[in-house]
Amino acid sequence: MSTRSKFDSKLIELKENLLEMEKLAEAAVRNSLSALLNHDIEKAKQVIDGDDKIDALEHEIHDKALLLIARESPVAKDLRTLNVALKVSSEVERMADMAVNIAKAAMHIGNEKHFKEILDIPKMMDNALEMVTMAVKAYVDEDVMLAQKCAEKDDAVDNMFGKLVHELISMVPDNPNATNQIIQLAFVCRFIERIADHSTNIAENVIYLVTGKRFNLNE
Amino acid sequence: METSSATAKINNPEEKQIVYKTKDLDLWYGDNQALKKINLDIMENEVTAIIGPSGCGKSTYIKTLNRMIELVPGVRTDGEILYRGKNILDKSYQVEELRTKVGMVFQKPNPFPKSIYENVAYGPKIHGIRDKKILDQIVEKSLRGAAIWDEVKDRLNQNAYGLSGGQQQRLCIARCLAIEPDVILMDEPTSALDPISTLKVEELIQELKKEFSIIIVTHNMQQAARISKKTAFFLNGEVIEFSETNKIFSTPKDKRTEDYITGRFG
Numbered sequence: 393m394s395t396r397s398k399f400d401s402k403l404i405e406l407k408e409n410l411l412e413m414e415k416l417a418e419a420a421v422r423n424s425l426s427a428l429l430n431h432d433i434e435k436a437k438q439v440i441d442g443d444d445k446i447d448a449l450e451h452e453i454h455d456k457a458l459l460l461i462a463r464e465s466p467v468a469k470d471l472r473t474l475n476v477a478l479k480v481s482s483e484v485e486r487m488a489d490m491a492v493n494i495a496k497a498a499m500h501i502g503n504e505k506h507f508k509e510i511l512d513i514p515k516m517m518d519n520a521l522e523m524v525t526m527a528v529k530a531y532v533d534e535d536v537m538l539a540q541k542c543a544e545k546d547d548a549v550d551n552m553f554g555k556l557v558h559e560l561i562s563m564v565p566d567n568p569n570a571t572n573q574i575i576q577l578a579f580v581c582r583f584i585e586r587i588a589d590h591s592t593n594i595a596e597n598v599i600y601l602v603t604g605k606r607f608n609l610n611e
Numbered sequence: 612m613e614t615s616s617a618t619a620k621i622n623n624p625e626e627k628q629i630v631y632k633t634k635d636l637d638l639w640y641g642d643n644q645a646l647k648k649i650n651l652d653i654m655e656n657e658v659t660a661i662i663g664p665s666g667c668g669k670s671t672y673i674k675t676l677n678r679m680i681e682l683v684p685g686v687r688t689d690g691e692i693l694y695r696g697k698n699i700l701d702k703s704y705q706v707e708e709l710r711t712k713v714g715m716v717f718q719k720p721n722p723f724p725k726s727i728y729e730n731v732a733y734g735p736k737i738h739g740i741r742d743k744k745i746l747d748q749i750v751e752k753s754l755r756g757a758a759i760w761d762e763v764k765d766r767l768n769q770n771a772y773g774l775s776g777g778q779q780q781r782l783c784i785a786r787c788l789a790i791e792p793d794v795i796l797m798d799e800p801t802s803a804l805d806p807i808s809t810l811k812v813e814e815l816i817q818e819l820k821k822e823f824s825i826i827i828v829t830h831n832m833q834q835a836a837r838i839s840k841k842t843a844f845f846l847n848g849e850v851i852e853f854s855e856t857n858k859i860f861s862t863p864k865d866k867r868t869e870d871y872i873t874g875r876f877g
Contacts, residue, residue: 395875396875465832467860468863604862
């Protein structure tokens, strides 16, 4: 038996908690967009109500990590593991908050018919969610290369965001009755862009976890 | 150097002097080699911690620095330990001279069965100081230096055995300071103390490093992390890694160091 088997099992448990939280957050993000696209108010409400559970999981992860710091006096990679668990759980919690924001936008738009077919926002979301998947896999596998690849995708999402918002605003004069909807959709673009940024932050934490060095991949 | 080789030397940005330069030190107890090609540069006015599992050679090493190791029968050494540039392992080197420069504090407090005052005045008296006024000054200065003056100033003539363990250890540090050493060697100085006494001694060490160079062997890794500037990790008689303490405890280079400091060793 390893001299730190109990501590090791607690670290694994913490990682499992984090992955459970991430799955909920990712589902919330997907559901929020689905609610927006399909005028599904009920689904939007579920996303908003479900956020409490994600917040509670974040608190649980923080409590467990702090308790382990107090009990085990971790150093080196053990300390980074706990530090990263604290930070990644906060990034995931913020992603879930973005899902709530998108769900709220869906509720603002309500049953109002979309002024045009929404095609680019789901594409942008696919890109952001691909980054989330990569960041999470990089975290699970402690894969620095994958973390870097994840961060490299952020530019594409940023570009899409700029382009989409510009397009949406340019449509206001021709669609004065849809101004509220257009503003809400522009906000949604911003929320998706933030989800991609949170993925990049997770990727940065993966690199720190493995190498002990900090990188700013958001530039 | 921060490699797994026995060579261990790191940059010295503050241009402090090297107190001890250990060069290719081997040491045998009979046929058993306890130290293998140790190379360490220890800087002045710093706390250098030596960590490692039991039997790794850390206590053996620290005892070579004041040649106490010679008291063990059958000890043989090869290589050099330069103290302020002179090889203390050279037969012509006077061990008495070394001991006036290098004080030592042990695991268990070992005051003499004498008064608090006499414990501190003993060393200076041996070195020929007889003037009561000067001795009084030395005793007060040393007890203040060891952060115990306020606790004992009204009972200097009482037997030292009446002090608590933590106080006895600080008295031993005061006794060490009384000879105005250059270096203080500490061999697990707090392992027999309660947590509060331990923290007091640790705070004291932080003060003492302003005037002295301190080399401390400790089993308490958090202690090494808290108080030392540099840390050497010993394993099986070798220096596995010697580096800035912050680096050792955050991003050690050698996996064996990481395994040891994270408690995954053995």
